[in-house]
Amino acid sequence: MSKTNVKLLSFIALSVILLVTLCSCQATTNNTEAQSAQLSTTASDTNNLSTEPNDNEKDLSQFLISDDGFESPVRQYGTEEYININAGNLLAYITYPQGDLAEFDNECKAWVDKTLATYQTEASASEGELLITYNSYIVNENFVVVEFNGEYNSPNYAHPISIFKSFNADLNTGKVLIIDNILEAEEINKLKKYIIETKNLDENFVDEQLLDNWIFLEDGVEIVLEKGKYLPESDGVVKIFASYDMLQNKDDSINNDVVVEEKDEATPKVLNETEIENLENLKQDAQNIAKNEFSENDKVIALTFDDGPGAHTEKLLNILKENNVKATFFVLGSQIDRYPELLPRMIEEGHEIGGHSWTHRSFKKLSDEELTKEIMQTRAKIASLTGVDPLSVRPPYGAYNNNVKAVAKSLGVHLVNWNVDPLDWKTRSAQKTYNSILKNATHGSIVLSHDIHASTVEAMESLIPKLLDEGYHFVTVSELLIMGRGEIKSGEVYFSMRK
Numbered sequence: 001m002s003k004t005n006v007k008l009l010s011f012i013a014l015s016v017i018l019l020v021t022l023c024s025c026q027a028t029t030n031n032t033e034a035q036s037a038q039l040s041t042t043a044s045d046t047n048n049l050s051t052e053p054n055d056n057e058k059d060l061s062q063f064l065i066s067d068d069g070f071e072s073p074v075r076q077y078g079t080e081e082y083i084n085i086n087a088g089n090l091l092a093y094i095t096y097p098q099g100d101l102a103e104f105d106n107e108c109k110a111w112v113d114k115t116l117a118t119y120q121t122e123a124s125a126s127e128g129e130l131l132i133t134y135n136s137y138i139v140n141e142n143f144v145v146v147e148f149n150g151e152y153n154s155p156n157y158a159h160p161i162s163i164f165k166s167f168n169a170d171l172n173t174g175k176v177l178i179i180d181n182i183l184e185a186e187e188i189n190k191l192k193k194y195i196i197e198t199k200n201l202d203e204n205f206v207d208e209q210l211l212d213n214w215i216f217l218e219d220g221v222e223i224v225l226e227k228g229k230y231l232p233e234s235d236g237v238v239k240i241f242a243s244y245d246m247l248q249n250k251d252d253s254i255n256n257d258v259v260v261e262e263k264d265e266a267t268p269k270v271l272n273e274t275e276i277e278n279l280e281n282l283k284q285d286a287q288n289i290a291k292n293e294f295s296e297n298d299k300v301i302a303l304t305f306d307d308g309p310g311a312h313t314e315k316l317l318n319i320l321k322e323n324n325v326k327a328t329f330f331v332l333g334s335q336i337d338r339y340p341e342l343l344p345r346m347i348e349e350g351h352e353i354g355g356h357s358w359t360h361r362s363f364k365k366l367s368d369e370e371l372t373k374e375i376m377q378t379r380a381k382i383a384s385l386t387g388v389d390p391l392s393v394r395p396p397y398g399a400y401n402n403n404v405k406a407v408a409k410s411l412g413v414h415l416v417n418w419n420v421d422p423l424d425w426k427t428r429s430a431q432k433t434y435n436s437i438l439k440n441a442t443h444g445s446i447v448l449s450h451d452i453h454a455s456t457v458e459a460m461e462s463l464i465p466k467l468l469d470e471g472y473h474f475v476t477v478s479e480l481l482i483m484g485r486g487e488i489k490s491g492e493v494y495f496s497m498r499k
């Protein structure tokens with residue numbers, strides 16, 4: 001055994017023992033209850049190591065927003081502006097976003113102005129009420145979608161007129177996107193055919209505007225047909241989802257609609273006596289592992305997955321379980337209720353959960369109050385479902401500044417970035433993701449990727465066994481940081497085990 005390896009081994013062993021002493025080490029055991037119990041102490045224990053003053057007695061309940069709150073609009077891009085008209089024949093309340101993308105903002109605003117003018121004319125003859133609101137989403141970290149929803153009410157009409165309009169842009173270039181920018185000509189033809197077939201449209205009435213209202217999603221595009229345009233008024237606004245897999249002929253299934261499951265009320269986990277006893281046993285197991293498991297070629301790595309939970313997270317959890325390895329999930333608060341069963345499962349199976357904000361807005365652009373809300377609502381939501389108070393936070397886009405660090409410190413959380421980025425969201429290629437991580441990962445790496453992409457999860461299927469073969473041990477981010485430096489400080493930004 002070389003000198004370096006002895007050193008490495010002893011620091012790993014020492015770190016593991018340190019973790020054990022703190023009840024923080026996670027042994028590979030099938031005792032899921034104990035693991036869950038033990039994990040619920042991980043976050044606060046690691047934080048007790050902090051030399052910084054820290055308020056661990058946070059009452060998270062104040063940050064738990066009501067069920068109604070979740071139905072509020074999604075605002076992941078820009079700040080909300082509004083027009084409020086209460087004069088003459090028209091009452092109008094319109095909200096719209098204004099952010100950093102001038103061309104995109106102008107396009108949205110121009111549509112708002114045009115729509116307002118149309119209904120001002122409409123209302124001049126009688127009276128009317130125009131209400132328009134919007135949702136804005138960041139998709140795959142790099143695209144922004146704004147969808148306007150509204151209605152116009154007037155005594156002249158038996159039913160309100162519904163209004164819908166979507167806009168998409170590239171978040172990096174600010175360029176407004178049309179569907180031709182993201183789909184090949186062949187895919188566009190297939191999409192048109194698919195809409196005509198599934199909605200039984202009369203081909204003679206289908207025009208160039210069929211695909212005007214499209215929404216860019218992670219797994220496909222959604223086409224929105226305005227009320228009464230191609231289908232009877234009574235059908236209302238019709239949305240049709242087409243997956244990229246289907247458009248690329250990879251998958252013939254046509255029903256790819258995302259099923260949003262009903263949410264069960266979750267109760268925080270409280271340890272009972274058996275669980276406390278199990279915890280003691282687990283500490284013993286972990287000590288044994290510390291003595292035996294690591295050999296001279298051992299390397300440690302922390303895989304992290306952002307933006308979920310999503311449609312592919314369950315498959316990823318299965319892969320992790322089959323390989324008996326741990327990972328860290330930085331979840332988006334706004335996504336959690338779509339897959340409520342997945343977070344408790346992550347904890348039961350030994351993974352770490354961190355917060356990735358509620359709405360995915362850049363922390364650098366938020367007020368202290370907004371930033372606190374983003375972090376604490378997500379933290380409270382995770383704690384309410386799992387009983388674990390997550391102190392690791394992954395800032396959206398990895399964006400932070402001194403103020404973000406100061407707010408994080410005041411909240412008792414730390415920021416976790418990465419030193420290996422396979423650009424999995426961009427390539428959407430399992431092979432490229434596999435190659436990139438394999439090439440760039442080293443002992444102590446924090447690897448960024450996204451469990452919302454099928455290709456990323458596919459890459460993990462072969463990558464994890466390969467890394468295991470190469471001698472890697474998979475640890476959670478908090479374990480990695482503790483191993484590397486013996487403490488985790490609130491308000492700090494971490495990139496790898498040592499940096």
Ligand SMILES: [Zn+2]
Nearest residue numbers: 306307396397
């Ligand atoms: Zn993200």
